[in-house]
Structures are given as C-alpha cells and as structure tokens.
Amino acid sequence: MAVVGQNVMVKYLVILLLLSSCATVEVLDGLCYNDKKGSHICEKETAWEQCEPWLYHDGEAWSNCMMMS
Numbered sequence: 001m002a003v004v005g006q007n008v009m010v011k012y013l014v015i016l017l018l019l020s021s022c023a024t025v026e027v028l029d030g031l032c033y034n035d036k037k038g039s040h041i042c043e044k045e046t047a048w049e050q051c052e053p054w055l056y057h058d059g060e061a062w063s064n065c066m067m068m069s
Contacts, residue, residue: 032042047069054062 030042031039033039047066050069051062051065054065
C-alpha cells in the first residue's frame with residue numbers, strides 16, 4: 001500500500017514540474033527579441049527619425065514634434 005502512495009506522489013511531482021516549466025518569461029523593459037539577433041537591447045528612434053515625416057508639413061508641426069520628442 002505504501003508503494004502505491006509513492007507512485008502517485010512521484011507522478012504528481014513530475015506533472016507539477018512539467019507544468020511549472022512552461023511558465024512564460026516576463027518581458028523586460030528595453031529588451032527586444034527577434035530570430036536574427038536573439039535577445040538584444042532595443043534601439044530607440046532618435047527625435048529626428050520620429051519627426052522626419054513631419055519635415056515637409058507646416059514648420060510649426062515639425063517644431064512641435066521635436067519639442068515633444
């Protein structure tokens with residue numbers, strides 16, 4: 001009878017380990033992932049790159065974008 005209890009307990013522990021190993025990993029701020037580079041620090045766009053689409057609009061719109069970036 002004690003052997004049956006141990007077998008059940010071992011099966012329970014194996015299932016518990018398998019389920020806990022499938023936990024998702026929390027994504028860290030500033031850390032990116034892609035298949036080519038793997039995990040790497042994210043490259044942030046510069047203010048110029050963010051506001052470049054506004055360059056050929058009204059000058060005030062471009063200035064506002066640069067101030068907010």
